[in-house]
Amino acid sequence: MTQISALILHQMRQPLLLLLTAYSISILGMTVMPGVDPDGNPWRMSFFHAFYYISFTATTIGYGEIPYELSEAQRAWGLISLYLCVISWLYAIGKILTLIQHPVYKQVIIKTNFIKLVKNLHQPFYIICGFGDTGMALVKAMSERHMQAVVLDNNQEAINSLLLKEYNIHVPGLLADVNHPKNLINAGIQHPLCQGVIGLTNDNEANLKIAVSAKLLRPNIPVICRSDSDEVSRNLSSFDTDHIINPYQTFAENLQMALHMPGLYLLYYWLTGTPNQTLADPPYPPKGLWIVCGYGRFGKYIEKTLQQYGMFVTIIEANPSIMKGEREFIHGIGTEEVTLRTASIENAVAIVAGTDNDSNNLSIIMTAKHIKPELFVIARQNQHNNKILFDNLAIDILMQPGEVIARRTRSLLTLPLVYEFILQAKQQTEEWINILISRICAITNDQTPYIWTVEISKNTAPAIVELLEKQQYIALGVLEQDLHFRRLSQYCIVLLLQRQQEYILLPEANTFLEIGDKILFCSTPHFEASIEWTLNNSSTLNYILTGREGSDGIIWHWLDQKWQQSKST
Amino acid sequence: MNHEKVIFSFFIVLALTLNFGFVIGDIDKPEHHSVYSLFFAIIINLAATILKFGDRSQLGAMLLATSLVADLQLLAAAIIWGLAEHVFAVGLSPLILATVVELSAGALVANVISVILLLIETTLLHR
Numbered sequence: 224m225t226q227i228s229a230l231i232l233h234q235m236r237q238p239l240l241l242l243l244t245a246y247s248i249s250i251l252g253m254t255v256m257p258g259v260d261p262d263g264n265p266w267r268m269s270f271f272h273a274f275y276y277i278s279f280t281a282t283t284i285g286y287g288e289i290p291y292e293l294s295e296a297q298r299a300w301g302l303i304s305l306y307l308c309v310i311s312w313l314y315a316i317g318k319i320l321t322l323i324q325h326p327v328y329k330q331v332i333i334k335t336n337f338i339k340l341v342k343n344l345h346q347p348f349y350i351i352c353g354f355g356d357t358g359m360a361l362v363k364a365m366s367e368r369h370m371q372a373v374v375l376d377n378n379q380e381a382i383n384s385l386l387l388k389e390y391n392i393h394v395p396g397l398l399a400d401v402n403h404p405k406n407l408i409n410a411g412i413q414h415p416l417c418q419g420v421i422g423l424t425n426d427n428e429a430n431l432k433i434a435v436s437a438k439l440l441r442p443n444i445p446v447i448c449r450s451d452s453d454e455v456s457r458n459l460s461s462f463d464t465d466h467i468i469n470p471y472q473t474f475a476e477n478l479q480m481a482l483h484m485p486g487l488y489l490l491y492y493w494l495t496g497t498p499n500q501t502l503a504d505p506p507y508p509p510k511g512l513w514i515v516c517g518y519g520r521f522g523k524y525i526e527k528t529l530q531q532y533g534m535f536v537t538i539i540e541a542n543p544s545i546m547k548g549e550r551e552f553i554h555g556i557g558t559e560e561v562t563l564r565t566a567s568i569e570n571a572v573a574i575v576a577g578t579d580n581d582s583n584n585l586s587i588i589m590t591a592k593h594i595k596p597e598l599f600v601i602a603r604q605n606q607h608n609n610k611i612l613f614d615n616l617a618i619d620i621l622m623q624p625g626e627v628i629a630r631r632t633r634s635l636l637t638l639p640l641v642y643e644f645i646l647q648a649k650q651q652t653e654e655w656i657n658i659l660i661s662r663i664c665a666i667t668n669d670q671t672p673y674i675w676t677v678e679i680s681k682n683t684a685p686a687i688v689e690l691l692e693k694q695q696y697i698a699l700g701v702l703e704q705d706l707h708f709r710r711l712s713q714y715c716i717v718l719l720l721q722r723q724q725e726y727i728l729l730p731e732a733n734t735f736l737e738i739g740d741k742i743l744f745c746s747t748p749h750f751e752a753s754i755e756w757t758l759n760n761s762s763t764l765n766y767i768l769t770g771r772e773g774s775d776g777i778i779w780h781w782l783d784q785k786w787q788q789s790k791s792t
Numbered sequence: 793m794n795h796e797k798v799i800f801s802f803f804i805v806l807a808l809t810l811n812f813g814f815v816i817g818d819i820d821k822p823e824h825h826s827v828y829s830l831f832f833a834i835i836i837n838l839a840a841t842i843l844k845f846g847d848r849s850q851l852g853a854m855l856l857a858t859s860l861v862a863d864l865q866l867l868a869a870a871i872i873w874g875l876a877e878h879v880f881a882v883g884l885s886p887l888i889l890a891t892v893v894e895l896s897a898g899a900l901v902a903n904v905i906s907v908i909l910l911l912i913e914t915t916l917l918h919r
Contacts, residue, residue: 226848233846240842247835251828270831271874 227331231322238315245311249277249304258294266291276301281308330398334409337397341411346371348417349636350410352401352433353424354381356607357449359388360629361423361636364497366390368637368675373410375399376424401429404436412440419465421632422448427455434464447635449628451520468631470624475524477627478601480649481620482508482532486656487648493663493671494641494718494745495634500671502664506619509599510534511572516557516587518545521577521603521622537566541578558586563594573599577622581609588616640676640743644719647728659716659729663745666714672745674718677702677758679740684758690768691738697768699742700732702754704767715746715754796843803840804855804910807862808903810836815897820886825893827873833896834866837903851913858906865899 253273260266268276272290279286280301293301322328348371351358355376362372362385374396376382385396399406401424411417420441422433430448437446445465450456459467481488489505513529515522518540529536538552539562546552555562556578568574574591576584584602591598601620604613613621634641648656663672681688690697703715720730721741727734744754756763765771810833817824841863844856869892876888 229846229848231846236842236845239845240839243835243838243842247831251831254828269877270827270870271878 227328231325231328234322235319238311238318241311242308242315245304245307246277246281249281249300249308250274252300252304253277253297256294256297256300258291258297260291268297277304277308280305281312283309334397334399337395338409340395341373341409341414344371344373344411344414344416346416348373348411348414350375350407350412350417350420352376352407352420352422352429353449354378354385354396355423355425356625357423357629357632359384360626361421361632362390362394363388364629364633364637366392366394370637375401375406375410377401402432404440407433407436407440412437412444417441417444419445419447419636421636422446423628423632424449427452431455431458434459435462438462438464447632451624453520466632466635468628470627471521471524473627473631474521474622474624475528478508478525478620479528479531481506482528484649484653484656486653486660487645490648490656490660491645494638494644494674495630496671499673499748502667502669502671506599508619509572512537512567512570513573513575514539514557514563514566514568514571514591515575515577516540516584517576517578517603518552519577519579521579522575525575525577525601537571539563539566556583556587558583558590560590560594563587563591568594568598571595571598573601575601575603577601577603579603579605581605581612585609585612585616588618592616638674638676638743640719640721640741641674643721643726644728644743647719647726651728662716666716666745667747670747673748673751674743674745675751677742677744677754679736679738679742686757686759686761686764687736688738689761690764691736697736698732699730699734699736701736701764701767702742702757703732704757705753715744715750717742718745719743800840800843801910803836803843804859804903804906807833807836807840807859808900808907811862811866811896811900811903815893815900819890819893822884822889825889830866830870830873830892830896833899834863834870837862837866837899840906851909855906855909858902858909862899862902862906865895865902869893869895869899 250270250273253268253276254270255267258266258268276289281304349365350373351362352375354362354374358374358376358381362374365372369391371392372394374382374385374394376385376396376398377400379398382396382398385394388394397406397410399409401407401422407420412420420433420437422430424430424433427450430450434446434448437444447466447468448459448464449468449470450459451469451471453469456467456469477488477491480491485505485507489503493502510533512535514537515525515529516539518526518538522538522540526536526538538546538550539555539557540546540552541554541556543552543554553562553566555565557563557566557576568591574587576587576591578584578587581604584604588600588602592600600616600618601622602613602616602618604610604621604623607623607625610623648659666672677683679687679691687697699717699720703717717730718728719742720727720734721743722737723739744751757767758764810829814825814829814833837859841856841859844852844859847853847856872888872895873884873892876882877884882888
């Protein structure tokens with residue numbers, strides 16, 4: 224800032240000197256010019272009058288000939304000063320306006336305001352580097368849960384789109400190169416309320432740089448990073464990056480879930496998805512021969528997963544050098560019928576269009592479906608704007624790297640318990656999951672459920688904590704009761720209860736609450752608002768526990784006690 | 793030879809000499825203190841100040857400060873003079889003139905410091 228204001232002041236020297244010269248010549252001349260006062264005595268303007276006269280002349284206000292009518296000599300000098308000063312003013316104003324609108328100067332102002340905004344943040348926030356499709360989806364999900372984000376991106380268009388978005392909370396964004404650690408500091412990495420750094424750029428190297436800088440500048444906050452390559456992932460984990468998200472690996476894990484237990488896969492998608500969308504049926508990947516087109520990073524992960532579940536896999540790959548003679552493959556892209564027939568598509572049950580080219584992937588699916596319409600299809604979509612095209616094909620599982628990362632990051636940040644819940648649910652039987660799914664369907668009217676976490680702490684559940692501190696027992700079921708008709712149980716499912724390091728899956732309604740418990744609820748947004756009452760308002764809680772409204776004031780409380788005593792005697 | 797340095801030195805020394813010219817003489821004798829002398833002193837001082845705008849060096853900042861002090865003192869002197877003559881119509885009484893000259897003498901000290909700083913800079917940066 225000081226640098227740029229120094230530059231601007233330096234540039235203003237010239238117009239200011241010009242103005243000074245014009246004014247001093249005009250004023251001096253005016254005091255010298257001979258004049259005559261009304262009595263006919265020779266008279267000259269004093270500096271006071273000359274300055275006054277020139278001031279209103281130079282600014283083209285023109286009050287007239289003051290204090291006395293001017294002599295011809297004074298008028299002649301007045302003419303000269305008028306043109307001299309007015310032209311100087313025009314030049315100076317033009318110059319100053321250009322300087323203020325200088326792009327560098329503007330950029331500095333924007334940056335200074337951003338730093339000030341971040342410095343004054345009063346709630347915990349996350350720094351998000353990269354505002355592409357993934358970053359956008361994440362910021363949207365965070366703002367829906369009133370979580371503060373600060374965005375850095377090196378693309379002007381991305382920052383512009385951030386400015387145009389309307390979020391629940393103001394999200395500060397800055398056009399900055401994330402490779403410069405200075406920019407992370409500007410975004411508040413050393414701010415005491417900074418909760419974590421998330422690197423979501425398309426560039427692995429940039430994400431690596433973000434993780435290194437974050438770990439050095441602020442060692443004890445979590446870092447979440449996207450990484451497409453194994454090498455970078457290993458590098459990231461070497462200095463304890465907290466979560467490394469590889470879109471291909473994550474997708475392969477999800478596919479594994481779909482192969483292992485389709486119900487669990489469905490549950491994962493519901494719990495991590497956005498609420499109020501129509502529930503979809505789970506995909507059932509068939510057993511048999513699979514054809515995988517494209518043996519890049521994506522293809523390799525898919526192949527590994529499929530082989531774990533005993534599938535036969537045929538690879539189609541256009542570039543023999545990728546294969547390095549590791550295994551047999553069919554040479555070609557897979558877009559032509561000949562290639563697919565060589566891979567004996569007639570006997571296959573499923574096809575994976577996994578090349579890094581969207582047009583090829585679309586073409587592979589169209590050709591394959593033409594030969595065998597009942598094929599199970601997994602497609603990889605590389606470009607965000609091709610979604611409409613992929614939606615028009617009947618695809619069973621669509622893989623978008625951005626969406627996969629956004630989903631994982633979103634659940635890591637906003638709902639860490641969901642991740643734990645899925646891990647616990649993996650240990651359960653298929654039947655257990657199917658029962659849970661039908662229970663969820665029943666309470667949410669075939670819409671994706673709303674998931675949220677409640678912590679039993681002084682800040683988030685004061686009414687409950689107050690009673691717990693009085694050694695009262697409160698069962699978990701209390702939270703599920705309706706505010707207005709306490710005997711009716713409301714429609715909600717408690718998925719998980721975390722007590723210190725212990726996790727209780729689908730806890731019973733008679734489980735007693737303890738201070739510090741974290742509870743994962745699954746219901747509708749409407750129900751979250753109603754639970755807030757029970758958690759925060761002691762008379763509501765009292766009504767639910769006893770069926771009576773409690774008395775709030777001292778006098779009512781005293782009368783209440785008297786009445787109770789007289790009744791008992 | 794630095795072009796900018798020459799111009800600035802010219803202005804700062806001229807500001808000092810003009811200022812000196814105005815201050816010298818009996819403190820309460822109007823005939824020893826010309827209004828034109830004060831006018832030129834103010835103009836040249838302002839020019840010297842503007843010439844130091846945006847100078848980021850330590851010495852540049854010091855010079856800006858001293859010449860701003862001189863401006864302030866001289867402008868205050870001019871304003872008192874103008875007010876006495878035109879607004880309150882007391883005229884240029886010895887008391888008023890003494891105040892004006894005192895203020896300009898203060899400005900003279902500031903200008904002397906400016907010149908000393910300039911001399912130090914020149915000696916230190918002798919190449």
